[in-house]
Amino acid sequence: MTGTKTLIRDLRPDDPRDAGAVARVRRVALPFMVNTPAGVAYEVARAHPGSHLRVLIAEDRDGLALGTARVGIAHDSPEPGQGFVNAYVDPAHRGLGVGTALLRVAEEHLVARGAVDSYAWVLDEPAHRAFAERHGYRPSRSAHFLGLDLASAVLPPRPEAASLPAGVELRPGSAFAADPRPLFEADAEVSADEPSDLPVELDDYADWLDGVWNDPTLDHELTTVALVDGVVAAFSAARTDGVDRYSSAMTGTRRAFRGRGLAKLAKTDSLHRAREAGYTLAFTGNDTGNGPMLAINRWLGYEIRATEIRHAKTSGAVR
Numbered sequence: 001m002t003g004t005k006t007l008i009r010d011l012r013p014d015d016p017r018d019a020g021a022v023a024r025v026r027r028v029a030l031p032f033m034v035n036t037p038a039g040v041a042y043e044v045a046r047a048h049p050g051s052h053l054r055v056l057i058a059e060d061r062d063g064l065a066l067g068t069a070r071v072g073i074a075h076d077s078p079e080p081g082q083g084f085v086n087a088y089v090d091p092a093h094r095g096l097g098v099g100t101a102l103l104r105v106a107e108e109h110l111v112a113r114g115a116v117d118s119y120a121w122v123l124d125e126p127a128h129r130a131f132a133e134r135h136g137y138r139p140s141r142s143a144h145f146l147g148l149d150l151a152s153a154v155l156p157p158r159p160e161a162a163s164l165p166a167g168v169e170l171r172p173g174s175a176f177a178a179d180p181r182p183l184f185e186a187d188a189e190v191s192a193d194e195p196s197d198l199p200v201e202l203d204d205y206a207d208w209l210d211g212v213w214n215d216p217t218l219d220h221e222l223t224t225v226a227l228v229d230g231v232v233a234a235f236s237a238a239r240t241d242g243v244d245r246y247s248s249a250m251t252g253t254r255r256a257f258r259g260r261g262l263a264k265l266a267k268t269d270s271l272h273r274a275r276e277a278g279y280t281l282a283f284t285g286n287d288t289g290n291g292p293m294l295a296i297n298r299w300l301g302y303e304i305r306a307t308e309i310r311h312a313k314t315s316g317a318v319r
Contacts, residue, residue: 006066006098008105011055013044021065022055029067029088030123032145032283032305034239034247039217043070046210050075052113056105058089058098066093071106073113076200076207083115094127103135117314119197124307137311140197142288146302150246150271151280153301158272159265168262169230170269173223173237182232183225184208190235190252195287197310217241218249222277224270226253226262234262236270246274248284251293264296271300 011018019037026035040055047053053072059065067089074082085106089098110118122132124142132139159170176183188202202208212218222238234253240246248270253263271282284302286293 005060005096006058006101007061008056008058008101011040011044011057011068013041016041018057019044021057021059022068025065025068025090026088028090028092030145032147032285034217034241034245034283036217036241039215042214042216043211046214047072048075048207048211052109054106054109056102058102066090066096067098067102069102069106071109073110073115074119074200076202076204078201081114081116083110083113083118085110085118085120087120099131100135117312119313120311121308122311124309129309132311136313138313139309139311141195142307142309144286144288144294144304145306145308146284146286146297147305148271148282148284148300148302149280150275150282153282155271155275155300156268159269164265165260167229168233168265169227170265171225171227172221172273173218173225173235174220176225177220180209180213181205183213183235186232186235186252186254187212187237187250189254190250193252193255195289197312215239219246222246222270222274224266224273226266228257228260228262233257233260234266236263236266238270238274240274240277240279244278244280246271246279246282248282251284251296263293264299267296267300 011022016037019041022040023035023037044055051072056069057065058067067087069085069087071085074084087099087102107118120132120137122128184205191200191202217239219238219240222240224236225232226234234257236251237249238246239249248267251263251267284297286297
């Protein structure tokens, strides 16, 4: 309890109202991402034991959700003791101590689970940066949120089979429903090369199936996979909210196939199919140092909507 106004508690997995409240707060606090009640409920239900994941809810005395936080251990990192916490506060209730209350409980959890470092993404706005710095977090790398009005955008022509380079084929992710392992292998290789302060190793296929492939927000039909002579070479994974929002969760090319424009083909195809499916808003994210993907997104018509800065409390300072 903070004063007599804000209660911090865990999301109740068996209460769909909690998942709905968390999705709502995330959506209004950071509208550039796909968040759904089903997705929130799933991330809690399938969380890897090693992540020690908690989804916290900050609510007032009347039970209104004011903010939420996602906190845990980066179990897929080769570096032990790496914690993460991302807090979201409803803009209508900022400046009331909600974020501080969430962060206090989150950091207590990280300490109890052996974390020595803690990482958080913070919007590149004065109030958000100041909040992070007051609590001992220091800035590192940055990333952009980009958006596209998919309903009215003039997209590049959709890649047609007859115009593709020899040996190249575009298929939906759903074509791999019987055996998604080739997509896991591609995701693992691409993720290992992603710019990051914290390396990631995707080496657990079962965990990937639970955490990525079976996530209800991952749209298998709108995900596009580029094959070269039958081998998965590139992909553009799509997440959707089932209403109007589409997000490129990850777009990348395996090392042996880079420099051929395959990621551009996959993402263009996915965007066209998303628009045909009725989605009107498209979002994606890019590390600010990822020049190749930023160039592809500019070519597709995306514009920067906001920037986040990754902040860290390191060297045991979280204790």
